[in-house]
Amino acid sequence: MTKKDNTIFSAGMKLADMLDINPGLLSLLLRVGISFGFGDETVEEVCLRSGLNVNTFLLICNVYTFDGYRPGAALMHKAEPGDIVKYLHKSHDYYLHMADESLLTALEKAVEPCDEKRKWMIRKFFKDYREELAKHFEYEEKVVFPYVESVLGHKASPDYNILQYEENHSNVEEKLSDLKSIVMKYLPRECSDHDIFQVLFMIYALEDDLRKHTFIEDDILVPIVNRLEENEKE
Amino acid sequence: MLLIEPSAVIARGLESVFAGQGEFEVCGILSDLSHSSEARIRNMAPDVMIVDPVVFDYSTRAAAKSYLSELSSAMTVGLRTTLLDDGSFKQYDEVIGLYEEPAAIVRKLRGAVESRQDAPRSEGEELSSREKEILVCVAKGMLNKEIADAYNISIYTVITHRKNITRKTGIKTVAGLTVYALLNNLIDINSFE
Numbered sequence: 159m160t161k162k163d164n165t166i167f168s169a170g171m172k173l174a175d176m177l178d179i180n181p182g183l184l185s186l187l188l189r190v191g192i193s194f195g196f197g198d199e200t201v202e203e204v205c206l207r208s209g210l211n212v213n214t215f216l217l218i219c220n221v222y223t224f225d226g227y228r229p230g231a232a233l234m235h236k237a238e239p240g241d242i243v244k245y246l247h248k249s250h251d252y253y254l255h256m257a258d259e260s261l262l263t264a265l266e267k268a269v270e271p272c273d274e275k276r277k278w279m280i281r282k283f284f285k286d287y288r289e290e291l292a293k294h295f296e297y298e299e300k301v302v303f304p305y306v307e308s309v310l311g312h313k314a315s316p317d318y319n320i321l322q323y324e325e326n327h328s329n330v331e332e333k334l335s336d337l338k339s340i341v342m343k344y345l346p347r348e349c350s351d352h353d354i355f356q357v358l359f360m361i362y363a364l365e366d367d368l369r370k371h372t373f374i375e376d377d378i379l380v381p382i383v384n385r386l387e388e389n390e391k392e
Numbered sequence: 393m394l395l396i397e398p399s400a401v402i403a404r405g406l407e408s409v410f411a412g413q414g415e416f417e418v419c420g421i422l423s424d425l426s427h428s429s430e431a432r433i434r435n436m437a438p439d440v441m442i443v444d445p446v447v448f449d450y451s452t453r454a455a456a457k458s459y460l461s462e463l464s465s466a467m468t469v470g471l472r473t474t475l476l477d478d479g480s481f482k483q484y485d486e487v488i489g490l491y492e493e494p495a496a497i498v499r500k501l502r503g504a505v506e507s508r509q510d511a512p513r514s515e516g517e518e519l520s521s522r523e524k525e526i527l528v529c530v531a532k533g534m535l536n537k538e539i540a541d542a543y544n545i546s547i548y549t550v551i552t553h554r555k556n557i558t559r560k561t562g563i564k565t566v567a568g569l570t571v572y573a574l575l576n577n578l579i580d581i582n583s584f585e
Contacts, residue, residue, distance in 0.1 A: 336568030
């Protein structure tokens with residue numbers, strides 16, 4: 159491993175200890191298919207039992223834990239692109255079904271004291287944001303992920319290239335950031351501080367998660383697949 | 393621009409370099425930071441201060457920036473004339489050296505001034521009445537061209553207003569601005585249902 163991969167996380171440490179260091183990793187477990195009840199097993203043991211490449215898991219955990227972390231070539235080489243796709247796919251489910259559902263519930267509660275037209279407007283804004291997010295994920299699900307699978311199976315179509323997959327999350331990010339400004343600064347005074355806090359807390363967590371997710375797509379999956387494409391040509 | 397530099401040779405040299413390049417004008421030169429110098433900085437209100445950290449003694453050098461910011465809100469640029477540790481320069485908005493090309497120095501200063509203008513200002517700001525009018529148009533879905541025509545202003549003015557609205561409210565998207573306008577009673581929901 160290169161120096162930058164030499165974080166405090168290692169395959170030999172207990173998974174429980176790792177989660178203790180960064181509880182933010184808890185929501186990842188669901189997405190990579192690790193169930194609780196892992197006792198005192200090490201990261202490597204849990205991954206092996208869950209059918210997950212341990213290097214991929216460490217890489218994702220590093221991204222989620224250390225700001226500005228960039229994996230070295232060696233770790234990138236050892237990571238399993240199929241597992242990265244699995245994480246990305248499960249993350250889409252997580253955002254659209256779990257995170258957004260709870261955010262909507264919290265938002266509804268926060269805007270409860272508003273009059274009907276304001277409620278309608280805020281709901282509409284949230285609905286637009288969600289549609290945008292879903293549309294964006296759909297492209298990845300229908301075009302990008304199947305393409306990655308085909309590269310892994312050495313059956314890649316020569317018409318597509320992973321570099322064509324130019325990420326554009328900016329609309330989604332802008333809308334979420336606008337929602338944050340609106341909720342933080344401009345909701346009527348009747349709204350409960352506690353409810354507003356809950357919403358903001360969720361938005362910040364979601365924003366952060368989406369940023370990490372984008373990083374894993376653009377700066378990890380894309381270069382790995384691109385390297386495989388190059389190898390295929392030779 | 394204000395130069396704070398003990399060496400008259402260097403100060404005059406820089407002054408003539410800037411005169412030759414245009415764009416930045418030296419409005420004063422101070423050789424030290426005495427009480428009378430402090431008063432002059434306050435009066436002059438420069439946009440940029442170019443400071444040679446040797447004017448500070450060792451014990452105050454590290455806090456140079458906070459000292460200067462009390463005198464003026466100007467951008468501070470460190471001038472590297474002697475071998476000082478990099479730590480002394482970290483606090484400045486930009487650092488220039490004696491051996492740099494004049495054009496490169498001007499480029500650096502320009503970059504620093506621009507990035508400073510882009511940075512969000514700290515004071516809380518209400519939207520002006522013109523900005524509110526423009527915001528209502530944006531919320532109603534009018535295009536920049538249509539807004540420009542309606543108020544008889546240039547499209548660039550509309551864009552500037554929109555930038556300021558976004559900077560002040562922290563809201564970028566049209567949908568978000570519409571929600572903002574409604575929450576602040578600037579529009580009626582019936583106007584675009």
